[in-house]
Amino acid sequence: MSVRVRFAPSPTGYLHVGGLRTALYNYFFARKHNGSLVLRIEDTDRTRYVEGAVENLIRTLTWAGIEFDEGPHIGGPHAPYFQSQRLDIYKKHAELLVEKGWAYYAFDSPEELEEARQKSPHHEFKYDRNKMKNQFTIGWGKSLELISQGVPYVIRLKVPDNEEIRFYDIIRGEIIVNSKDVDDQVLLKSDGYPTYHLANVVDDHLMEITHIIRGEEWLPSVPKHILLYKAFGWEVPKLAHLPLLLNKDKTKLSKRQGDVAVEDYIAKGYFRDAFVNFIALLGWNPSADREIYSIDELIQKFELEKVNKSGAIFDVVKLEAINSKYLYSKPIEELAKEFKIWVEKRGYSGYSEDYLRQVVGLLRERVKKLPDIIDFAPYMFERPKQFDLEYFNKHWNPSTKEHLKNILNLFLSTDDFTHTKLHDLVVEYLNSKSLKLKDVVHPLRLAITGLSYGAGIFETLEVLGKKEVVERLEYFIDKVLPELSKES
RNA sequence: GGCCCUAUCGACUAAUGGUUAGGUCACCACUCUUUCAAGGUGGUAGUACGGGUUCGAAUCCCGUUAGGGUCACCA
Known part of the structure; x- marks a missing residue:
């Protein structure tokens, strides 16, 4: 039987980085085994639906390079892929379970349940089917009567009293839970919608899912699902529960402590392949002494069995390190094209791709993104408005102005405005004065950039071009210098 | 609190009974140098603790401790 896996998010707004990793692992697993990847939208909570969330989800998944074989955006043999469009299926299955004696009707109001919960300390409340209002306490006939009168009801799973539930997780091994610790879960809500547990089990079976790969937060509800598969007489898919992605303090990755939406990282300018590379290696790695992998390599090397058991802290510093490696190794033409978009987004326009290519070439190894x-x-985009005073004080002496003027004249005298030529001209001049390069390089940098750091100054001059450099120097000597001298 | 999961440098991880416990990021030092980076060289740093099993344990078992997840008509 061929592998079929699914990514089943609920449309609550944006794609969480943890969700992206889950999607990625499903994708890797499907591709590696020549299987299929299904996108299913778990929109069974009407109160949490967010307009546009599905489109947003698909856009982000597509950005990450994840391709689905079936889903709401492309259709498929098991459509519809929105759970909200499969209500009759769930209802039919829930009623089938009642018929078989695996589930029952209950009529407790939310208020009554809340009251019962309040009475028990901590979280010790468990639905007591012998005391609450349901088909066992009020009788079958009365139950049907209430239903026919339109009284709201739910269908609950009838969990065995004391029975060992065993299941095997590919990542964690065998897990045993006693059914006495499992609550009589609501399967069908009073609004006719299914809960996650019912919809998930029914759909995974109907859609012929072979492997369920999802986050560890689902591990505690697996026993309920096992009971459901058993009740329906269905085979349980293989299970793999992924370790959680964590905040610095080791709690589940949350919005409070940083960005959790993939789109936040897109907006910050991380590369798609670098981000995917980073996320993929949180909780799994191909056991080699390297960490840069293309998506194809990740697919080839992926093994569910090698996924870690313990949670992984999401560390942006590591992400930046990986991103900067991509920045350093990507083709410069490709970068220039992408850079143009960022530059224009910042309101700078009119720069040629050639100019941007040179800027990127000069500066890419100095930044992370x-x-x-x-x-x-x-x-590189506008003339400096501010000049680093500390830098000025550190490198200025009474004769510096004269040197700058002379260097300006040297620049004016040449039409060969390459960094090697400029370098040679300046060195020649300095030799005649018995000075060192550092005596004039810093003042020059300050005049041109206003800053104490940056790429090599002669390379920078070359990229800026003669006209720009001359104008900046003249302006600095005439206008800025008097002001700086006053302040220092 | 019940149940479940987890535990290797600060972080991500490698080592599936035998290694001086390896790599990457971060950090530190040195080097290069025209500033800032990048690069090069070197370094600090880890098997949570206690018992077993074994000739031999990071690895298997038990316990302790710590952390996390979960306990909705949310997913």
């Missing part, structure tokens, strides 16, 4: 270049070297 492509758009960071703009903040790191704003002087």
Whole structure:
């Protein structure tokens, strides 16, 4: 039987990075085994539905390079892929369970349940089917009567009193839970919608899912699902519960402690392949002394059996390190094209791709993300408005102004504005004065960029071009210098 | 609190009974240098604890401790 896996998010707004990793592992697993990947939307909670969330989810998944074989956006043999469009299926199955004696009707109001919950300390409340209002306490006939009168009801799973439930998880091994610790879960809500547990089990079976790969937070509800499969007489798919992605304090990754939406990272300028690379290696790795992998390599090397058991802290520093490696190794033309979009987004226009290519080439190894270049070297896009006073004080002496003027004249005298030529001209001049390169390089950098750091100054001059450099130097000497001298 | 899961450098992880416990990020030092980076070289740092099993344990078993998840008519 061929592998069929699914990614089944609920449309509550955006794709969580943990969700992305789950989707990625499902995708890797499906591709590696020439199987199918299904996208199913678990929108059974009407109160949490967010407009546009599904489109957003699909857009982000697509950005990450994940391709589905079936789903709401492409259809497939098991459509519809929205659970909200499969209500009759769940209802039919819930009623089948009542018929078989595996489930029962209950009529407790939310208020009554809340009251019962309040009475028990901590979280010790468990639905007592012998005391609450249901078909066992009020009788079968009375129950049918209430239902026919339109009284709201739910269908609950009738969990055995004291029975060992065993299941095997590919990542965690055998797990045993006693049914006495399992609550009589609601399967069908009073609004006619199924709960996650029912819908999930029914759909995974109907859609012929062979492996369930999902987050560890689902592990505690597996016993309920096992009971459901047994009640229906269905085979349980293979299970794999992934370790959680954690905050720095080791709690489940949450919005409070940083960005959890994939789109936040897209907006910050991380590369798709770098981000996927990073996320994929949280909880699993191919056991080699390297960490840069293409998506194809990740697919080839992926093994569910090698996924870790313990949670992984999401560390942005590591993400930045990986991203910067991609930044350093990607083709410069590709970067220039992408960089243009970022530059324009910042309101700078009119730069040729050739100019941007040179800027990227000069600065990419100094930053972590492509758009960071703009903040790191704003002087490539506009003339400096501020000048680092500390830097000025550190490198200025009474004769520096004279040297700068002379260097300006040297620049004016040449039409060969390459960094090697500029370097040679300056060195020649310095030799005649018995000075060192560092005596003038810093003042020059300050005049041109306003900053104490950046790419090699002669390379920077070359990229900026003669006209721009000359104008900046003249402006600095005439206008800025008097002001700085006053302040220092 | 009940139930369940987990435990290797600060972080991500490798080592599936035999290694001086390895790599990457971060950090530190040195080097290169025209600033900032990048690069190069080197370094600090880990098997939570206690018992077993075994000739031999990070690895298997038990316990302790710690952390996490979960206990809805949410998913």
